[in-house]
Amino acid sequence: MKTMNRSFATILLLGVVAILAGGIIGLGLAPIAPLLAAIAWVVLLMRLSGVSFKESQGALIKGIEAGIAPLFLFLLIGAMIALWLGTGVIPTMIWTGFRLINPQWFLPTALLTSALVGTMIGSAFTTLSTVGVALMGIGITLGFNPALVAGIIISGAIFGDKTSPLSDSTNLAAAVSETDLFAHLKNLMWTTIPAMLVTLVLAFAFGFTGGHAMDVSVKTAAVTSLVTPTLWSLVPILLILLTAIKKVPAIPALLINVVVCSAYYLLSGHSLHEWSNLVVNGYHTSSHNQTLIALLNRGGMVAMMDTVMLIMLALGLGGLLSNLGILKTVMNPLVSKLKSQRSLVFSTLLTGIATNFLVGEQYLSTMLPGQLFKEDYKRFGLSPLALSRAMEDSGAIANYLVPWGVAGAFASQTLHVSVLAFVPFTFLALLSPIFSMLSALTGIGLRQANGQVSKK
Numbered sequence: 001m002k003t004m005n006r007s008f009a010t011i012l013l014l015g016v017v018a019i020l021a022g023g024i025i026g027l028g029l030a031p032i033a034p035l036l037a038a039i040a041w042v043v044l045l046m047r048l049s050g051v052s053f054k055e056s057q058g059a060l061i062k063g064i065e066a067g068i069a070p071l072f073l074f075l076l077i078g079a080m081i082a083l084w085l086g087t088g089v090i091p092t093m094i095w096t097g098f099r100l101i102n103p104q105w106f107l108p109t110a111l112l113t114s115a116l117v118g119t120m121i122g123s124a125f126t127t128l129s130t131v132g133v134a135l136m137g138i139g140i141t142l143g144f145n146p147a148l149v150a151g152i153i154i155s156g157a158i159f160g161d162k163t164s165p166l167s168d169s170t171n172l173a174a175a176v177s178e179t180d181l182f183a184h185l186k187n188l189m190w191t192t193i194p195a196m197l198v199t200l201v202l203a204f205a206f207g208f209t210g211g212h213a214m215d216v217s218v219k220t221a222a223v224t225s226l227v228t229p230t231l232w233s234l235v236p237i238l239l240i241l242l243t244a245i246k247k248v249p250a251i252p253a254l255l256i257n258v259v260v261c262s263a264y265y266l267l268s269g270h271s272l273h274e275w276s277n278l279v280v281n282g283y284h285t286s287s288h289n290q291t292l293i294a295l296l297n298r299g300g301m302v303a304m305m306d307t308v309m310l311i312m313l314a315l316g317l318g319g320l321l322s323n324l325g326i327l328k329t330v331m332n333p334l335v336s337k338l339k340s341q342r343s344l345v346f347s348t349l350l351t352g353i354a355t356n357f358l359v360g361e362q363y364l365s366t367m368l369p370g371q372l373f374k375e376d377y378k379r380f381g382l383s384p385l386a387l388s389r390a391m392e393d394s395g396a397i398a399n400y401l402v403p404w405g406v407a408g409a410f411a412s413q414t415l416h417v418s419v420l421a422f423v424p425f426t427f428l429a430l431l432s433p434i435f436s437m438l439s440a441l442t443g444i445g446l447r448q449a450n451g452q453v454s455k456k
Helices: 004-028 031-048 053-065 068-086 090-098 104-119 124-141 146-162 168-177 181-209 213-224 229-245 249-265 272-282 288-295 300-322 326-335 341-359 364-381 382-394 406-415 419-425 428-443
Strands: none
Touching: 004 031, 004 300, 004 326, 004 341, 031 053, 031 300, 031 382, 068 090, 068 124, 068 272, 068 300, 068 326, 068 406, 090 124, 090 229, 090 341, 090 406, 090 428, 104 124, 104 181, 104 382, 124 146, 124 229, 124 249, 124 288, 124 406, 146 168, 146 181, 146 406, 146 419, 168 181, 168 364, 168 382, 181 382, 181 428, 229 249, 249 272, 249 406, 300 326, 300 341, 300 364, 300 406, 326 341, 326 364, 341 364, 364 382, 406 419
16 A cells, blocks of 8 residues: 555544544434444545555454454343343342442442452453442432443542553553553552542542432332342352453453353243343343332343444444554654653653544554654653553543443443543543643653653
């Protein structure tokens, strides 16, 4: 393929941004149609520039191939959520939460619980689809704004993902920047701990915005009287933790959980037809209590199909922009104009965030800044640890703020709250790049190539 003209590549990118922003934010369309339009825009204009339809098709398919694992993972998560509901795991967690949690302490508790589970499991997705679903149900019943609850839970899950040695995104950032994993985790704390502390303070402050005590007690009493906790519920929860400790990959780990829960469901007297309907179409309670219906009617592989379609289109668009060289054509001249450590870190952060909005894919948005700026960090005397932290603080977490992003779409589908609604409350994702910028501005925690942790 011939060298692309930078002005042409810029027009292409601006067109993509206009289509996505205009359609999703301006017109309020679901992201699927604008994504399809953006793909058509890129393919047609690339054809006019001399790129064959076959080349564009190959680039698109290559982008989707990179996301086959998470696409299959989402189907498994849909099945597992349904089974955890059908076998009483999530209802038991909700019952326990109502018994133990004071409404005014709910938001800080939800934040710390999802953070702890995320750290142990190393997966924000698994955290959201297990304890996240239960905490979401509790928060809504207690009278909190669903978007606020979702933002707090997602913030905790992101913190756990960022601070766990089992996390895919954390390992990716360390690998691309060629740094030691545990040195990377330690260096992350310069920005992650302040962001988490501010998020915790905000969770305490918003914790007083729930429903009135009498209304809450009536609602929770009505729900707990209809839910029967089971000791069995400990089994799949412990199984998730055990497979994480043993570093079992995500897909086999979830498959094991699905098989064990399926066996319990069938041995409890349910037929194969009931099991099939549960894992495919999700759980539907027989209760007529509207609160319980809102809490428990969810899950199933079919429920994940909108998310799967959305992510396939986003990955396809990302494949076109990256594999046809459009992103690098626009970015390379900007990289050569960097003049200081501060501008380098800023550019890394902004590139990671912008890539998330352009391609909707978390891993590519983490890798691209690393590939673009790795040599410049050496040139400016910065440690690779400074690069890996900037990659993590932008590329790895900004995806939760993108309606067509893999992480954002998954969180929205799992917690039943739109991305645009929970974005203002996803404090950790908003604050992490800000603290990274403050580190670059002040030099505090900005690790130099000589091993110093602050710029003199």
